[in-house]
Amino acid sequence: MASTVEELVARAEALALDVDLTGVAAWKEADPARRVVGYLPVFVPIEIITAAGMHPVGIIGGTDQVEIIRGDAYFQSYICHIPRSVVELGLSGRLDVCDGFLFPSTCDVIRNMSGIWKLEFPDKYVKYVDVPQNFDPEIGGNWWRHEITSLRADLEKLGEIEITDESMWTAIALHDENRRLLRNLYDLRSERPWLAPTSEVYLMQRAGLVLPVQEHNELLREYTEAATNSDRPLMDNSRIVLAGAFCEQPPLGLLRTLERAGCWIVDDDLLLGPRMITEPIIDPEGPVGDPVDALVKAFLDKAAAASFIYIDEKVKGAELADMVDKRQAEGVIFAAPSFCDPALLDRPMLARALDERGISHISMKYSENTGQFQTIREQAGTFADALKLWSDA
Amino acid sequence: MTETVPAQRDASMALQKKILGEHYHALAQAPETGAKTAYTFVPGNLTELIRSFDMLPVLPEINALQSGMRKQSGDFVREAEKLGHSEDVCTYVKCDIGMLKGGNIGPTGEHIPDPDLLLLSYTGCFTFMKWFELLKQEYDCEIAMLHVPYQGGGEITQEMVDYIVRQLEESVIPKLEKVTGKSFDEDAVSERLALSAQAEEDFVYVLESAKHRPSPIDGYFGGVFYIGPIFSAFRGTQAGIDYYQALRSEVDARIAAGKGPVTPAGEVTDERYRLVVEGPPNWTHFREFWKMFYEENAVCVASTYTKVGGLYDRGFRHDPSKPLESLARYCLGCYTNLNLPQRVDLISDYVREYSADGFLINSVKSCNSFSAGQLVILREVEERTGVPGGFIESDLVDPRYFSAANIKNRLESYLQMIEQRRQPVGATG
Ligand code: SF4
Numbered sequence: 075m076a077s078t079v080e081e082l083v084a085r086a087e088a089l090a091l092d093v094d095l096t097g098v099a100a101w102k103e104a105d106p107a108r109r110v111v112g113y114l115p116v117f118v119p120i121e122i123i124t125a126a127g128m129h130p131v132g133i134i135g136g137t138d139q140v141e142i143i144r145g146d147a148y149f150q151s152y153i154c155h156i157p158r159s160v161v162e163l164g165l166s167g168r169l170d171v172c173d174g175f176l177f178p179s180t181c182d183v184i185r186n187m188s189g190i191w192k193l194e195f196p197d198k199y200v201k202y203v204d205v206p207q208n209f210d211p212e213i214g215g216n217w218w219r220h221e222i223t224s225l226r227a228d229l230e231k232l233g234e235i236e237i238t239d240e241s242m243w244t245a246i247a248l249h250d251e252n253r254r255l256l257r258n259l260y261d262l263r264s265e266r267p268w269l270a271p272t273s274e275v276y277l278m279q280r281a282g283l284v285l286p287v288q289e290h291n292e293l294l295r296e297y298t299e300a301a302t303n304s305d306r307p308l309m310d311n312s313r314i315v316l317a318g319a320f321c322e323q324p325p326l327g328l329l330r331t332l333e334r335a336g337c338w339i340v341d342d343d344l345l346l347g348p349r350m351i352t353e354p355i356i357d358p359e360g361p362v363g364d365p366v367d368a369l370v371k372a373f374l375d376k377a378a379a380a381s382f383i384y385i386d387e388k389v390k391g392a393e394l395a396d397m398v399d400k401r402q403a404e405g406v407i408f409a410a411p412s413f414c415d416p417a418l419l420d421r422p423m424l425a426r427a428l429d430e431r432g433i434s435h436i437s438m439k440y441s442e443n444t445g446q447f448q449t450i451r452e453q454a455g456t457f458a459d460a461l462k463l464w465s466d467a
Numbered sequence: 468m469t470e471t472v473p474a475q476r477d478a479s480m481a482l483q484k485k486i487l488g489e490h491y492h493a494l495a496q497a498p499e500t501g502a503k504t505a506y507t508f509v510p511g512n513l514t515e516l517i518r519s520f521d522m523l524p525v526l527p528e529i530n531a532l533q534s535g536m537r538k539q540s541g542d543f544v545r546e547a548e549k550l551g552h553s554e555d556v557c558t559y560v561k562c563d564i565g566m567l568k569g570g571n572i573g574p575t576g577e578h579i580p581d582p583d584l585l586l587l588s589y590t591g592c593f594t595f596m597k598w599f600e601l602l603k604q605e606y607d608c609e610i611a612m613l614h615v616p617y618q619g620g621g622e623i624t625q626e627m628v629d630y631i632v633r634q635l636e637e638s639v640i641p642k643l644e645k646v647t648g649k650s651f652d653e654d655a656v657s658e659r660l661a662l663s664a665q666a667e668e669d670f671v672y673v674l675e676s677a678k679h680r681p682s683p684i685d686g687y688f689g690g691v692f693y694i695g696p697i698f699s700a701f702r703g704t705q706a707g708i709d710y711y712q713a714l715r716s717e718v719d720a721r722i723a724a725g726k727g728p729v730t731p732a733g734e735v736t737d738e739r740y741r742l743v744v745e746g747p748p749n750w751t752h753f754r755e756f757w758k759m760f761y762e763e764n765a766v767c768v769a770s771t772y773t774k775v776g777g778l779y780d781r782g783f784r785h786d787p788s789k790p791l792e793s794l795a796r797y798c799l800g801c802y803t804n805l806n807l808p809q810r811v812d813l814i815s816d817y818v819r820e821y822s823a824d825g826f827l828i829n830s831v832k833s834c835n836s837f838s839a840g841q842l843v844i845l846r847e848v849e850e851r852t853g854v855p856g857g858f859i860e861s862d863l864v865d866p867r868y869f870s871a872a873n874i875k876n877r878l879e880s881y882l883q884m885i886e887q888r889r890q891p892v893g894a895t896g
């Protein structure tokens with residue numbers, strides 16, 4: 075019998091909150107040849123890990139569950155929270171299941187953490203993944219091809235395997251499907267947010283960080299179907315887009331608070347990494363040519379705008395404003411982690427773009443372990459009311 | 468460096484003041500003379516290339532630190548925060564935005580012209596990218612991006628070099644040509660690189676003079692003045708060569724006379740502590756900060772901050788025979804582009820090579836590039852060298868984050884700790 079929405083949400087929540095990675099450990103124990111590779115936010119070519127037959131694990135910190143005992147001795151008070159909780163996870167042995175770690179070029183903190191990991195965990199494979207900031211296929215494209223190829227070679231060594239082109243295409247197809255399912259779910263949420271509220275959609279995404287992609291796809295399918303067919307009553311909240319939460323994640327309580335305060339989040343940049351590529355990598359006619367070329371091209375042509383990717387000839391904030399239009403949202407809530415340079419330095423530019431298009435916005439900061447939501451509730455409630463007033467006027 | 472120079476009488480200091488003054492004047496005159504300006508950053512700067520197009524470089528970081536020393540940065544930072552910039556982010560950026568909104572008056576009191584080109588050399592810090600994206604919204608001008616990969620694996624690879632050279636050829640140089648209407652002249656760049664290499668020799672000689680006992684220089688507080696020309700607009704110029712020659716002879720004279728470093732209060736005559744320092748200095752209370760050291764006869768014999776514009780002391784020289792490749796290797800090698808294990812190695816080597824009694828980290832709130840991981844550096848270097856590490860916190864140009872009493876306390880207890888470690892085993896106090 076098909077699971078109910080409630081059962082699926084409970085399952086996703088258990089996975090999302092499994093900071094001990096017990097599910098991943100069980101997967102690994104089933105076969106001594108299995109390998110697990112963790113990746114930090116935001117963007118890595120996750121397909122290579124899957125193609126290697128390994129389990130990719132998204133490491134996004136300790137949320138509000140992990141007590142920081144040693145992590146604070148690693149970072150000054152004016153650095154965001156995620157690195158200290160990731161270090162805590164590492165030092166407490168909760169990441170022992172990972173054989174390797176990828177640190178992408180998101181910001182100086184994650185960049186420097188790659189070095190901390192080399193020093194603290196010398197037995198683990200550690201790679202800094204340097205995403206290109208030049209988008210000429212012959213220049214930045216070549217660089218990205220080189221990064222992907224070297225990652226592929228490293229994982230071959232780590233797993234003592236060969237990653238064939240065939241397994242690459244299979245992995246790309248699985249992740250294409252994953253992104254398609256996520257886009258579908260986002261569409262459903264935008265069309266009928268009362269059926270698939272963010273507090274649930276987000277858990278479905280989070281579960282994907284600790285599941286093999288095939289299983290995650292299955293969960294997404296089941297939830298989307300169950301949510302679509304559920305008979306939840308229509309609720310008329312204000313429609314907002316959430317921006318700035320692409321790396322350190324807000325606590326679940328914050329998302330729930332926004333919803334309770336009268337905001338439907340109809341689009342966001344939460345857990346952006348696995349959704350960065352916005353269109354299928356494989357052409358409708360099927361795979362052609364070299365899979366590495368396909369990954370390179372996807373990054374150059376199909377990546378979402380993000381703070382850590384150079385804006386180049388594009389217009390800062392245009393994509394966010396377009397998202398607001400597409401989702402028929404009424405406003406934007408900038409919710410950024412405290413001390414997050416990429417999000418906070420972007421904010422004035424994004425705000426300017428929204429102002430130019432007459433889109434309302436408010437701004438708040440959080441940390442993954444924020445526990446008090448009263449102020450946020452009041453701020454979001456006032457904003458939601460104001461949006462309603464304007465849209466009714 | 469204009470009137471913010473400490474009370475040194477040396478000829479080299481006067482020379483530096485003169486060439487910087489002339490540079491700012493040339494910038495102020497640019498609208499009349501038609502000279503084009505390129506705004507760019509210290510780490511990974513392409514001064515020889517910029518100058519080969521007869522463009523004048525402007526370094527917003529230097530403007531910001533000058534504003535800090537001139538006590539103007541607090542107002543600039545607050546102005547930017549009023550405009551919506553977060554209190555959490557790098558204060559250099561906010562200081563620059565505040566200065567811009569206040570009319571862009573440079574440290575000599577003259578106006579700094581708008582950029583014709585924003586040359587975004589993305590070396591060692593992500594904030595640079597955001598900074599120039601922000602400036603791009605303010606100015607209607609060309610922007611060129613140069614992505615310099617990070618030494619995540621602890622080495623410079625040929626792929627990295629090739630990637631940068633291709634960007635220079637296909638993206639940066641065409642922008643320079645477009646903005647100036649001039650063609651790229653490789654020989655002109657090579658000639659300048661040869662001049663750079665000459666100055667670099669003398670510069671390294673000066674830095675390494677601190678291996679003497681007593682050290683004739685302070686490699687941090689004095690060092691920030693010594694790096695001025697070579698880290699900014701004067702690499703590849705005769706003025707740069709003249710400055711470092713003058714400085715070198717002064718240092719030679721000090722060594723011969725067995726003299727310690729010059730400070731705003733005179734010479735250090737009784738070198739008591741030899742320290743290696745990691746991290747940038749605070750600029751808003753620079754003199755007060757320095758005083759805390761020289762009053763205790765603590766001399767900074769080596770520092771990492773003086774390597775943000777290149778690790779010349781580890782052997783790098785600009786190479787006229789391979790101009791673009793040499794620029795690429797230069798960009799890749801700047802200090803904040805090193806990974807953490809490399810930084811630990813470097814600081815540990817400095818402790819040994821400079822016979823330091825300890826090393827001190829000045830952790831600045833603004834700069835994640837420097838600061839994230841410094842507590843790990845502290846433990847690792849202590850473990851490897853056996854000398855005590857100290858840790859103080861401040862900021863670059865936000866005066867709200869300079870707590871003099873706190874820093875002084877910490878520094879004093881740290882120096883006491885060094886003192887105690889010096890006691891022979893078994894000695895009692
Ligand atoms: S929260 Fe922001 S500053 Fe912190 S690691 Fe993530 S991107 Fe970097």
Ligand code: SF4
Nearest residue numbers: 557592594834835836
């Ligand atoms: S973060 Fe650090 S390196 Fe980057 S601009 Fe600010 S002070 Fe400079």
